[in-house]
Amino acid sequence: MTKAILSTRDLSKSFGGLVAVDSVTIDFMESRVHAIIGPNGAGKTTLINLLSGELLPTSGKITFGDNDLTRQPVHAISQLGIGRSYQKTNIFPEFTCLKNCWLGAQSRMSTSMRFFRPAKAYSEVRLRAERAIDLCGLNDRIDTVASAMSYGEQRQLEIGMMLATEPNLLLLDEPLAGMGTDESQQVVELIKRLAEEHSVVLIEHDMDAVFAVADALTVMVNGKVLATGTPEEIRNSQEVQDAYLGTGEDVA
Amino acid sequence: MDFATFLIQILNGVQYGFTLFLVASGLTLIFGIMGIINLAHGAFYMIGAYLSFWLFGMSNSLWVAILVGLPIMVIFGYAIERLAISFLYKRDHLYQVLLTYGLILILNEMQKILWGSDFYSVPVPEFLSASIPMGNQEYPVYRLFVSLVCMIVAAGMYVVIGKTKLGMMIRAGATNREMAQALGINISRVFAIVFSLGAALAGFSGMIDAPLSSVYPGMGDFILIISFVVIVIGGIGSVKGAFVGAMLVGLADTFGKVLVPEFSSMVIYALMALVLLWRPQGLFGRPS
Amino acid sequence: MTHSRPLLAFLILAVGALAAFPIIGDEFYQELVIRLMIMGIFAMSLDLLIGFTGLISFGHAAFFGLSGYLLAIVTPESEAVSIWFALPVCLLGAALAALVIGWFSVRTTGIYFIMITLAFAQMFYYYFNENQDLGGSDGIFIFYKPSVAIGGFQILDLNNPHTFYYFVLVSLVVSYLILSIILKAPFGQVIRGIHANEARTRALGFNTQHYKLVSFVIAGTMAGFAGFLEANAGGIMSPAHLGWHESGTVMMVVILGGMGTLYGPVLGAFAMGFLQDYFQELWSDHWLLLLGVFVIAVVLFLPNGIAGLFSKFTNKKEDGK
Numbered sequence: 001m002t003k004a005i006l007s008t009r010d011l012s013k014s015f016g017g018l019v020a021v022d023s024v025t026i027d028f029m030e031s032r033v034h035a036i037i038g039p040n041g042a043g044k045t046t047l048i049n050l051l052s053g054e055l056l057p058t059s060g061k062i063t064f065g066d067n068d069l070t071r072q073p074v075h076a077i078s079q080l081g082i083g084r085s086y087q088k089t090n091i092f093p094e095f096t097c098l099k100n101c102w103l104g105a106q107s108r109m110s111t112s113m114r115f116f117r118p119a120k121a122y123s124e125v126r127l128r129a130e131r132a133i134d135l136c137g138l139n140d141r142i143d144t145v146a147s148a149m150s151y152g153e154q155r156q157l158e159i160g161m162m163l164a165t166e167p168n169l170l171l172l173d174e175p176l177a178g179m180g181t182d183e184s185q186q187v188v189e190l191i192k193r194l195a196e197e198h199s200v201v202l203i204e205h206d207m208d209a210v211f212a213v214a215d216a217l218t219v220m221v222n223g224k225v226l227a228t229g230t231p232e233e234i235r236n237s238q239e240v241q242d243a244y245l246g247t248g249e250d251v252a
Numbered sequence: 253m254d255f256a257t258f259l260i261q262i263l264n265g266v267q268y269g270f271t272l273f274l275v276a277s278g279l280t281l282i283f284g285i286m287g288i289i290n291l292a293h294g295a296f297y298m299i300g301a302y303l304s305f306w307l308f309g310m311s312n313s314l315w316v317a318i319l320v321g322l323p324i325m326v327i328f329g330y331a332i333e334r335l336a337i338s339f340l341y342k343r344d345h346l347y348q349v350l351l352t353y354g355l356i357l358i359l360n361e362m363q364k365i366l367w368g369s370d371f372y373s374v375p376v377p378e379f380l381s382a383s384i385p386m387g388n389q390e391y392p393v394y395r396l397f398v399s400l401v402c403m404i405v406a407a408g409m410y411v412v413i414g415k416t417k418l419g420m421m422i423r424a425g426a427t428n429r430e431m432a433q434a435l436g437i438n439i440s441r442v443f444a445i446v447f448s449l450g451a452a453l454a455g456f457s458g459m460i461d462a463p464l465s466s467v468y469p470g471m472g473d474f475i476l477i478i479s480f481v482v483i484v485i486g487g488i489g490s491v492k493g494a495f496v497g498a499m500l501v502g503l504a505d506t507f508g509k510v511l512v513p514e515f516s517s518m519v520i521y522a523l524m525a526l527v528l529l530w531r532p533q534g535l536f537g538r539p540s
Numbered sequence: 541m542t543h544s545r546p547l548l549a550f551l552i553l554a555v556g557a558l559a560a561f562p563i564i565g566d567e568f569y570q571e572l573v574i575r576l577m578i579m580g581i582f583a584m585s586l587d588l589l590i591g592f593t594g595l596i597s598f599g600h601a602a603f604f605g606l607s608g609y610l611l612a613i614v615t616p617e618s619e620a621v622s623i624w625f626a627l628p629v630c631l632l633g634a635a636l637a638a639l640v641i642g643w644f645s646v647r648t649t650g651i652y653f654i655m656i657t658l659a660f661a662q663m664f665y666y667y668f669n670e671n672q673d674l675g676g677s678d679g680i681f682i683f684y685k686p687s688v689a690i691g692g693f694q695i696l697d698l699n700n701p702h703t704f705y706y707f708v709l710v711s712l713v714v715s716y717l718i719l720s721i722i723l724k725a726p727f728g729q730v731i732r733g734i735h736a737n738e739a740r741t742r743a744l745g746f747n748t749q750h751y752k753l754v755s756f757v758i759a760g761t762m763a764g765f766a767g768f769l770e771a772n773a774g775g776i777m778s779p780a781h782l783g784w785h786e787s788g789t790v791m792m793v794v795i796l797g798g799m800g801t802l803y804g805p806v807l808g809a810f811a812m813g814f815l816q817d818y819f820q821e822l823w824s825d826h827w828l829l830l831l832g833v834f835v836i837a838v839v840l841f842l843p844n845g846i847a848g849l850f851s852k853f854t855n856k857k858e859d860g861k
Contacts, residue, residue, distance in 0.1 A: 052743065078745035090743075092736040103733045107745035112726040113754065119726045165745055289651045339840060345651060346596050350795055351839040353788045357832030365826055477662045477784070480655040488651060517666035524659060525644055532647045 005030040005169055005199045006051065006082075011060035013046055020046040022223035023060065028169075033191070033200040035210045038220035044203045045087060047220070048173050051201065052084045053077040064169070078107065083167030085158045087174040087203075093147035097138055098129060100146055100157055104164030105129040129164050136160035136190065152183035159190065169199045176206050188212055211235075219243075253510070256387025261506050267395050269502025270402030274457035275475055276482040276494040277409065278450025284489020285426040286443050288337060289345055291352040294476025295359040296451045300325060300458025301467045302363060305372045308462075314377050318459050322452055329451025333444050341443075360469065369469050374462040398460050405456070406495065413491065422446060426489060478505075481520050485527045487537025496535055547850075551803060555713060562705050571773075574705055576813040577712045578769045583793040583805030584719060585762035590791070591800030592723060593755040594735035598654045598787050599641065599661025600763055603634040605782025606664060607764035608771035610634075612680045623686035623698075627768060634764020635757055637664075642756035646749055649738075658784055669779040679778025682771050698772065708769055712806070715762060719802055722758065731755050796838055798847025807846050 004027035013021040021043045028034045036044050049055040051062060053074040062069040067080055083104075092100050105128035106112055106119065119125070133142055136156045141149060146157060159175060175191065176184045188209050194200065195213065204210050210217070210231075217234040219226040227233075227240050234240055253261075279293045303324060307317035336355060340348045375381075376394045383390035413419040424432040425442045433439050458471075465471070482501050486493025501520050508519030527535060558577070562570055582604055589595040607630040614629055615621045641660045645653055674680050685704070688696040698704045722728050730751050733741040742748045771777050780786065789812070797808020815834065819827035842848070 054739075054743070073747070074742045075745050075747045078743060084743060090737065090740050092733060092740065094736060095732075099729075103729060103741060103746075104744045106726055106729060109726065112730045112746065112751070114726040115722050116725055118721075118724040119729045120724075122726065125726075161740075161744065283651055289654060336836065343839075343843075345654060346590065346791075346795070347839045347843060349596065349598060349654060350788075350792060351836050353792070354832040354835030354839065357828045357835065361826045361829035361832065365829075473784070477659060481659050484652065484655050484659065517670055518663055521659060521663035524656075528644050528647070528656070533652075 002030045002032065004028060005065065006201070007063050008047075008051075009061040009063075011047070011050060011062060012058050013043075013050055013055060014058050019223050021050060021057075024220075024223075024225050026218055026225065026228060028199065028201055029216065030199050031195075032215040033195045033202055033213050034216045034218065035202040035204060035214035036218045036220060037204070037207070037210060038226075041222075042220040043223040044220055045173055046223075048084065048171050048201070048203060052082065052171055078165060078167075081166075081168040082171060083162035083165050083169070084171035085162045085173060085175060087177055089151075089154050089158055091146050091154060091157055091161065094145065096143050096145055097133060097141050097149070097157060097160075098143060101129040101132045101160050101164040102126075104161045105132065107165055128166065132160045132164035135163050135194075137186065152179055152186075155179060155183070155187065156190075159187075163194075167198070169201070170194060172200060172202045172204075174203055174205065176204055176209055184209065254387060256389055257510075260386060260389060260391055261510055262503070263391060263395065263399070265503035265506035266499065267399045267402075267502070268506060269499040270399050270406070271457050271461050272475070272478060272482050272502055273406060273495050273498035274402060275454045276479040276486070276498055277406075277491050278453040279479050280483050280486070280489055280491060280494045281422070281426075281446055282450050283483070285422060285446050286337075286341065288340060289348050289352070290337065290447075290450075291349060291476065292332070292355040292359060293450070293454055294472035294474070294479065295356055296325065296329065296454035296472070297458040297461075297475045298363065298470075298472030299328065299359065300455030301462045301465075301471060302367055302458075303455065304459035304462040305374050305467045306367070308374050314374065314459075314463065317374075318456070321459055322456060325452040325455030326448045328455075329448035330444055332451070333447040337447060338440070338443075356473070360472070364469060372467040374467065376463045394463060398464065401460060402457075405453070409491065418445065478520065481524050483534070484524055485534055487531075487534030489538075490534070490536035493534055493536030547803075550850075555709075558709055558712075559706075562702055567701065570701060570705055572813065572817075574708050574773050575770075576809050577708050577806075578766050578773060579790070579793060579809035579813065580806035581712055581715045581769070582763055582766035583790050583797065583809050584715060584802055585759045585766065586790050587794050587799055587802055587805045588719060588722075588731075588755060588759045588762070590794055591802075591804075592728070592735060593731040593752060594738070595646070595752060595756065596654050597645075597657045597756070597759075598784065598791065599657035599659075600759070600790055601782045601784070601786035602641065602661035602664045603638055603760040603763040604767035604770065604786065604790075605668070605777065605779070606637050607631070607634040607767035608777040608781055609668060609674065609680070611686075611768055611771040612682045612777050613674070615682050615684055615686070617683060620684035620687040623688045626686045630768040631761050631764050634767065635761040638757045638760025638764075639753070642753045642760070646752040646756060658787070661782060661787060662784060665779050665783045668782065675778070677779055679776050679780075681776050683775070685772050704772070708773070711765070711769060715765070716802060716806070719762075723802075727751070727754070792835055792838075794845075795843070796845050798845030798850070801845075801847040804845055804847030811846060 006028040008024050008026050010023040010025055011021060012019065012023050024047060036047065038044055046055065050057050053072055057070060064080060064082065069077055102125065105125045108128065109125065133139060136159045138153060138156055138160060141153060146154060149157065155175065162170065175187050179187065184206065191200065191213050202214065214231055216228065217231055218228040219234060219240050221243050226243055227237050275293065275297050279290065282288050282290050300321065303321040304314065304317045307320050308314055311317060336351060340351060380394045380397050382393045384393060413422060421437050421442050424435065424437060425439055429439060478501060482494060482497040485500060486497030500523065504519050504523045509516040512519065561573060586597065586600045589597045610630045610633045611626055614626050641657065645656045648656060668674055669677050685698040687694065688698060696703055696707065698707060730741065730746055734748050734751060738748050793808040793812045794805045796811055797806065798804030816831065819830040823830060
C-alpha cells in the first residue's frame with residue numbers, strides 16, 4: 001500500500017464569479033501516474049496551476065508529504081521537489097538546449113548568489129543538466145539554440161528543464177499537445193520511463209496515451225471531480241460514460 | 253491651523269488634484285488601452301499652456317484661446333500618434349521610453365524656439381477675477397471655477413467611457429485587444445482617438461491652469477512625473493484610480509507644504525511608497 | 541559572456557589606444573575622454589539592469605548623483621579627505637539607496653517599474669534641489685580630490701591630470717572585468733534567465749525577486765562609483781546629475797552602444813560624447829532638438845546599437861547565452 005505524496009482538500013479557485021476549480025479533493029499516490037482528464041474548461045490546468053503555486057487557491061488546502069503548500073510561492077514549491085511542464089511551450093528560446101536545462105540544474109545548489117567562480121566550473125550542475133538532456137532524448141541537440149529546434153523537440157526540452165531540477169513529483173500539463181503520432185509515442189515512452197522513479201500527475205487529452213500510462217484516473221467536469229479510480233473503473237463507470245466519454249471527440 | 257486656512261488648503265488641494273486628474277487620466281488610458289508609456293504626455297500640458305498664452309495674446313480672450321487651442325491639441329495629438337507612437341505598439345517598453353523621451357527633447361526645444369525661455373503669465377478672465385472672503389483670507393473665484401470645469405470634464409469622461417459606443421470600444425480594447433479586433437473594432441482607430449483625446453485633455457489642463465501658474469519651460473516635465481506618481485498610486489489603466497490618486501496627491505502636496513515645509517517635495521513620494529507597500533499594483537490596479 | 545576573437549582583439553586595442561592617448565592628445569581632449577570613460581562605467585552599470593536582468597530602470601542617475609553629493613559632503617572645505625573613508629561612504633550610500641528603492645521597485649514589473657524608479661529618483665532630485673545647505677539648484681563644489689595615502693605616504697596624486705586619467709581608465713577596465721565575472725558566475729546565469737523568461741525561472745526554483753534586487757544593488761553601487769569619479773573629475777555636483785535627463789541620457793547611451801554587451805555601452809558613451817559635441821557645434825542654441833531627432837532615429841533604425849552592427853559585420857553572434 002503506497003501513501004499519498006500530494007493531497008488536496010476541498011480545493012477551490014474562482015475568478016470573479018466563475019468557479020474554475022470547485023472543492024476538489026484528490027490523493028495522488030507515491031510512485032504512481034495519476035491522470036486528470038476532462039473536457040476543455042473542466043479546470044484541469046487551473047488545478048495544476050494551484051498545485052505548482054502559480055495561482056493561489058480561493059479556499060481549501062494542499063499538502064505535500066508533511067508540507068502545507070497552500071500559500072507557498074512557486075519557487076519554494078519547486079525547491080520542495082515538485083517540477084512542472086507547461087501546456088504552452090515555456091522555455092528560454094534564445095538559450096541553447098544545455099543552457100535551458102542548466103538553470104534548473106543550478107537551482108538545486110544551496111544558492112545561486114555566487115558571483116566569482118564561473119558557472120561552467122560547477123561540474124555537478126553540468127552533470128545534472130546533461131542527465132536531464134539525456135533523459136528527455138535531446139543528446140544530439142545539446143548545443144542547439146532552442147528556438148531553432150522543432151516543435152516536438154521543444155516539447156521534449158520542456159520536460160528536460162523540469163527534470164534538471166531533479167523533482168520527486170512531476171506535474172505534466174498536456175505533454176503531448178500538438179504532437180504528431182511518432183513524437184507522441186516517444187513522449188509516452190519517456191513518461192513510462194519517468195514513472196519508474198517519479199510520481200506523476202498528468203493532464204492529457206490523448207486517451208490512448210492516458211490509458212497506456214496511468215495507474216489512476218480522475219475525471220473532472222465543470223471544475224468538480226466526477227470520479228476517481230483505476231483506468232478499469234473509469235472505463236466502466238456509467239456516470240463517466242454519460243457525462244464525458246460518450247459525448248465528445250475525446251472518446252477512448 | 254484655523255478653519256479658514258484649512259478650508260482654503262482643502263480647496264487648493266482639490267483643485268490641484270483635478271488638474272492632475274486631467275493629465276493623469278489620459279496617461280493611464282494610453283497605458284491601459286494602448287500599452288504605451290508616453291513620456292511626452294507632460295509636454296502636451298506644456299503646449300496647452302503656451303497655446304493659451306499665445307492665443308490669448310492674439311485674441312485677448314481666454315475663451316477664444318481655449319476654443320481655438322483645443323482642436324489644435326487634438327490634431328497635434330493625432331499627428332504624434334500617427335507619425336511616432338504607431339511605430340511602437342509592438343515594441344518593448346524600453347523603446348517606448350526612449351522614443352517618447354526623444355519627443356520630449358524635440359518638443360521642449362520647439363517651445364524654446366517659438367516662445368523663448370522667459371516666464372509668461374495669462375491673466376484671469378475679468379468676471380472670474382473676484383475673490384471670496386474666507387475668515388481673514390480670500391479665495392480666488394477662478395480656482396473654484398477651474399475645479400468646477402474639471403468636475404464637469406471628469407463627469408463627461410465617466411459618461412463617455414461608461415455609456416457610449418466609443419466608450420464600449422475603449423473598454424473592449426483595454427480588456428482584450430485581440431478579442432476586440434475579432435469583434436470588428438478598428439483598434440488602430442480607437443488608439444488614434446484615445447491618444448488624441450488624451451493629448452487634448454492634458455492640453456486643456458494646461459490651458460485653464462495657465463492663469464494660475466505661470467507659463468514656463470519645463471513645466472511639462474514636472475507635471476509628467478507627478479502624474480506618474482498619481483498613476484502608480486491609483487493603478488495603471490484605471491480612470492477611477494487616476495481620480496483617487498490625483499486627489500490624494502493634490503491634497504498631500506498642498507498640506508505637505510503647510511505642515512512640513514522642509515520636506516514638502518518628498519511627501520507625495522512617501523505617499524507613493526506607502527501605497528506600494530500595501531498594494532504593489534496600486535489602489536485600483538489589477539494584480540499582475 | 542564568451543568573447544569572440546575579433547571582439548577580444550578590438551577590446552585590447554581600444555584599451556591600448558586609451559592608455560596611449562595622454563601621450564598624444566592635448567589636455568582638453570584628455571579631460572573629455574575622462575568624462576566619457578566615467579559615462580562608460582555608468583552606462584555599463586545600467587546595462588546590467590536593462591540588458592542582462594531586463595529591468596528598465598529610469599532612475600539610475602539617483603545613485604550616480606547621490607554618491608557624488610556624498611563625496612561633496614564628506615570633503616572638508618580646506619583639505620582633502622582620505623579616499624579610504626570617502627569611497628566606502630559613497631559606495632555604501634549608493635548601495636543603501638539602491639537597496640531601498642529596489643526593494644519597492646522589484647516587486648513590480650513593466651511600466652510600473654519604469655515609473656517607480658523614475659519617481660524615486662526625482663524624489664532625490666527635489667531633495668537636493670531644495671536643500672540650500674547643499675547649494676540648492678546651483679550645486680556644491682568639491683574643492684579637493686581625495687588623497688590616496690597609506691600611513692602618511694602618498695601613493696597616487698589624483699590632482700595630477702595624468703594620474704587621474706589612468707586612475708579612471710583602470711576603474712573602467714576593472715568595472716568591466718567585475719561585471720564580466722559576475723555575469724559568468726551562477727548569479728549571472730540566473731539574471732539572464734530572468735531576462736529571457738522570468739516566470740519560468742521562478743518555476744525552476746529561483747526566488748527571482750531576490751536576484752533582481754541584488755542585481756539592482758550591484759548596478760546602483762557601480763553607478764555610485766561612477767558618480768564618485770564624476771564628482772572628482774568635475775569638481776561640482778548639481779541636482780542635474782540626478783535628474784531624469786541624466787537617467788534618460790545614460791539609457792540612451794546604453795541603447796546606442798548596444799545593450800546586453802557591456803562593451804557596447806562604453807562605445808555608446810564615446811559615440812554620444814562626440815555626437816553631442818558635434819550637435820553643439822552645429823546648432824549651439826537648440827542642439828537638444830537634433831539630439832531628440834537622433835534618439836528617435838536610433839530607436840527606429842538601430843535598436844541593437846553599435847554593438848549590434850559590429851556583430852552583424854563580423855557575423856559572429858554572441859554565444860554567451
